[in-house]
Amino acid sequence: MADVKTQSMTMIEAIRDALDVTMSQNSDVLVFGEDVGYFGGVFRCTAGLQEKHGLHRCFDTPISEGGIVGIAIGMAANGLRPVAEIQFADYIYPAYDQIASEAARLRYRSNGDFVAPLTIRTPVGGGIYGGQTHSQSPEALFTHIAGLKTVIPSNPYDAKGMLIEAIEDNDPVLFLEPKRLYNGPFYGDPHAPAKSWKGHPLGEVPSGHYSVPMGKARKIAEGDDVTILTYGTMVWVAEATAAQLGLSADILDLRALLPLDLDAITESVKKTGRCVVMHEATRTSGFGAELAAQVQEHCFYHLEAPIERVTGWDTPYPHAQEWAYFPGPKRVANALRKIMDAA
């Protein structure tokens, strides 16, 4: 990437840039959702796109998540590449039927006669005192659905490249945006001064078109003691906490949950013999369960301790108790200590 110009960007700007690049290159790309048009989105991810590309290419929709995904499916089947925004992942459930029964299965049901290459972007995770309805991480509800792909970036570089990849993919992709990382990395301490992406190496985003291949995890730290499998906001909490504990951890930012980079996972766990899985979502039937199941399936004879899960509690995401709910540095450290002490 020697002579590619880069620019320092937040994740919001990187997402906007990915939309701008694909809209500029391909008139089939349309962007829509609640408040995404003139206003540019409640998180500003689509700011300026309507002005630049026209009212008919970036527009507001009624407050109807089912309708938004429904029209996206029809448009995608008719040759377009719609990118729909769901304002918060907590509001995606009215669209669940359209996603799980329709977008995910159109190709299969019609045996390839019709396809639905659409992208659904939606912010996930807590950390903004959003309470029960602005904090959820529902990824596991989508990884159970055959026909869907589910990805989640943890930094501006990946966000842009992965979003371009998602839009150009010929299958429906759910693109989850960890809202606590929109403006900077977050290491798990809400009282520490907020960090910005500006100046961060992963905030250096190449201009123009590039993509991050779907299904390849990113090794963010190389180590021998323990493998940490995680994604989204927890990537940064994991890294900071492991470093603080002085652990030599192999940390994988999974990036895609489905398709999953099983090779990278097994290679790492076979090396370290220990594995901690981390996510912000509710524990029971979270994606961590799938990761734990697969790790023990594939690395059983290399495991020296039970796989630990660090997750949100099995309660709705509370408001005042946000940081008691969030799987922060203490919960991460407890799990890492526990697994290192084991056996």
Next chain:
Amino acid sequence: MADVKTQSMTMIEAIRDALDVTMSQNSDVLVFGEDVGYFGGVFRCTAGLQEKHGLHRCFDTPISEGGIVGIAIGMAANGLRPVAEIQFADYIYPAYDQIASEAARLRYRSNGDFVAPLTIRTPVGGGIYGGQTHSQSPEALFTHIAGLKTVIPSNPYDAKGMLIEAIEDNDPVLFLEPKRLYNGPFYGDPHAPAKSWKGHPLGEVPSGHYSVPMGKARKIAEGDDVTILTYGTMVWVAEATAAQLGLSADILDLRALLPLDLDAITESVKKTGRCVVMHEATRTSGFGAELAAQVQEHCFYHLEAPIERVTGWDTPYPHAQEWAYFPGPKRVANALRKIMDAA
């Protein structure tokens, strides 16, 4: 239960009897759903209830799963005990928001000011050539939701007792009915002559009121070689296949997925050292993942081989290939052989 009268019943009759008993004892119990009224339900589970209890206690609804659950929540909050039927679990997704965001969280959100003691009954599983939209087993999409309980009986005795328990529970309960077991046990061979519940010991159903406590697994076979954790239709396939292989298997019919009988599970796995988890649902992020994750968390040092999952494939449920999709005796046997050969 010495002098309790029993009657030989199919699972359909047992469910109907549970509804009849609770409706007779408590005028707060209402039954409704698509075609459940005059007609008595497409699987006949509500046949005769309208005639007996009146039009206002067992009635048809518009084809609107979201609306059905929505009114159930409002009625439950207003003191009734609604029992809503969703005609097939494959059609429950339009109600997903009302279930996951509303029924499951009303108590929490209002800190106990309002509650939603409702029951949702819905048939799950394949085996009737129903294809993609009459065969699904979406339990894992509900076990991820804090505030919900999810149960699934495997025989008439349990069906009646568990349904009464569900209706009387003060939290929302999803009651999943394995449709392939409605008329008789099913051992996995679609070409074998169909068996009936009539004459089967678990088809002997006590009359009147009784309940099966929620969260207690049922040990259906006692053994030392391997633990099989399963529920619904797969209970019977597991039992028959293990017997055929001559294995000494400890088989648990979980009955409730949430709350889960972790004690029974760990006790068994610690005894056998091997564990196979079985369900009909799609593999990735299925409830088997949660079971595998918990078993390795709690029994790691007793495990002699990786936990195996026997599941449906990660595809929609196909029509003509129904029996190639279904986790039948061969898939079960392969997994059992594999785990017994391991280590």
Next chain:
Amino acid sequence: MAKAPKPSSNRSRLYVPEPQFRPGDTPDYSHISVPADHTPARPDPLCDHHETAEHALKLIRVLRFNGDAVGEWDPKLSTDALLGAMNDMMMTRAMDERMFNMQRQGKMSFYMKSTGEEAVSVGHAMALKNSDMIFPTYRQQGILINRGASIKEMMCQCLSNSGDPLDGKSIPVLYSFKKHGFFSISGNLGTQLIQGVGWAMACAYKNEDGIASVFTGEGATAEGDFHYALNFASTYRAPCIINVVNNQWAISSFQGIAAGEGETFAARGSGYGLATLRVDGNDILAVYAATKWAAERARKGGGATLIEHFTYRQAGHSTSDDPSQYRPKDEAEHWPFGDPVERLKTHLIKLGVWSEEQHEELAKTCKTEIREIYKSAEAMGNLSGATHVNDYTMFEQVYEHPPEHLEAQRRMFTQELD
């Protein structure tokens, strides 16, 4: 069957609607006044939607029972077109009949007839371009037949055999024929309505001439997707037609459960600012005329029209259903709007271009033709015997390229085949 006792009446104030007639009753529709001269005027297709508000409450009819075609909605079709319509309707009916019987013999898992509703599908298709995309339910097989789809392929789909374009993936009747502008049918009711609106928005976005025509039964209008469709169609003035086929029944529940008893289905559209037409669905000329009007409106930028096709489901809901459980056995015969095939026949005879003999002859030809096609289809397999569908196809078309975990499952599956 003996007359089922009426359920004990409401002892509470909770109102639950009931149909007029149940098994054992003698249906009496004498209170339904079949409108003869009350057909509302034909406004300009680009009129303000308020001008069609009364159309939502009345009924557009062209064919009188005596065979006359009257009024400004009369599309004045050529004799060829009328004879073509008759052929398509009778082929549809013959195919339904055959497939129903074959299902009874176990050749397929399931079938759904459209008997009594052939005018809706055939008349509608005739008034559209073949390239206009239909988002059908499972009762618009007449559209495929009108558009010249291969009946053999349709039958192979139902038989889930080696000739099935869907490789056995879907249950019978859930066709997908992109080449015939026929969207893949979903087993989930309602979902396609809003997808069709999205398709139409894409047509507009691309400055293409095409429109979408989306279908629902009256029962499924209660799904949220119906609301989404009307609402988005209104906001973005999507070039589409939204069709509610009101065949009075949704499996066992009557239309009063679906929508209450206060208003027609067409009237739903008025509140959304859409044009609304309500048409005698057993009158193929009226269906044709209403569709033509709505298609012109959509194509010229006037936005969407909601059409209620008022008809009657003569058969059971599907092969899994027994309607005599919940409605009088002979209700169809008492249905005051007659049968769509009979009504066109009367018209053609009155026009002097048709006779009872020709009609019987055509019925015979259709039956024979369908039988022959069926034979060649069944030769490719059926569900009760060998389907000849390769089981491995179940792993295909989940994604464009199968991810590794699916490949691993495919390998696992191999071990089950010994």
Next chain:
Amino acid sequence: MAKAPKPSSNRSRLYVPEPQFRPGDTPDYSHISVPADHTPARPDPLCDHHETAEHALKLIRVLRFNGDAVGEWDPKLSTDALLGAMNDMMMTRAMDERMFNMQRQGKMSFYMKSTGEEAVSVGHAMALKNSDMIFPTYRQQGILINRGASIKEMMCQCLSNSGDPLDGKSIPVLYSFKKHGFFSISGNLGTQLIQGVGWAMACAYKNEDGIASVFTGEGATAEGDFHYALNFASTYRAPCIINVVNNQWAISSFQGIAAGEGETFAARGSGYGLATLRVDGNDILAVYAATKWAAERARKGGGATLIEHFTYRQAGHSTSDDPSQYRPKDEAEHWPFGDPVERLKTHLIKLGVWSEEQHEELAKTCKTEIREIYKSAEAMGNLSGATHVNDYTMFEQVYEHPPEHLEAQRRMFTQELD
């Protein structure tokens, strides 16, 4: 802010509605003719729903701008009642003002004002029994105030402190007050509409006298739940009122996005066979009168009424919003229907029971009272300092009895507190 350039116009046939005015424009509503004498007649509350079809398109008004109360909808409230209404509206406004400012100071995470919409909540509440269950949105705090809920408890909820009846579980404004007939507010738009219909069905089932009154903003009418509510209310003739508060805006999108530009929100109800009223939401007498009518209809078994309250959201959507980004800063002042408090004031003065001085005095009293209550509330903690909410409460009320896995998590949590 400089006038934002208009987006390049559609280059395709895809139609996307736009509001008339954007930042930098000077709002001009002279084309809106505020109906003076065109208030539709007041039919009998048990009339056929068709008699209210025109009401969906017109606007019920009682208060003239000159302070007169006119027409058959005039509820002729006593002076006491009018003064009570004024008090409740001004308390609501004062509380909103204070809480907004305190949020700006970081005392709570979030707040939502109802400024400009106080007549809707207060007028509505006055016309109901306190036991009628409201299914509110986050802009009906006026109902709680009218029903005598503890303002301190409301504030403690917003502050998520030790006085919060919800133990900090919910974000500010999502109150739950069963004892005041005020259903727990969901953060998910629309969902409660159909729940309210279910509540009403339960009232009817139990032969109780109560009704439910459910609320939505105009924006959220696009959710499926709105359709479910209208549909089920129609089928089962549920004793309820369905209120659409059309405050013109849904965060940044105008009402033309929500529903298209062809029809009013009230008109939605007609197609479902419901009674429909459209009322000047800044006219508290009209709101009262319409509610009274609908409540009588519901209570007497006439079924549901859809009421559109036509009003204007004067403030931002919430403290997270800056409306000057998407609409002219002074649009509120140009709004042709005025301000609800001002309009009642003019009426009271005209009646001779009120004066500018008394009004200012009341404003001051409300402000002081609210300030005092706020102080005592904040003394129990706030989000930026110590909330004094016990973190363990987060594990409570997930279920009636915590299952073992939750107990285990609670124990795990203990290890994090050192």
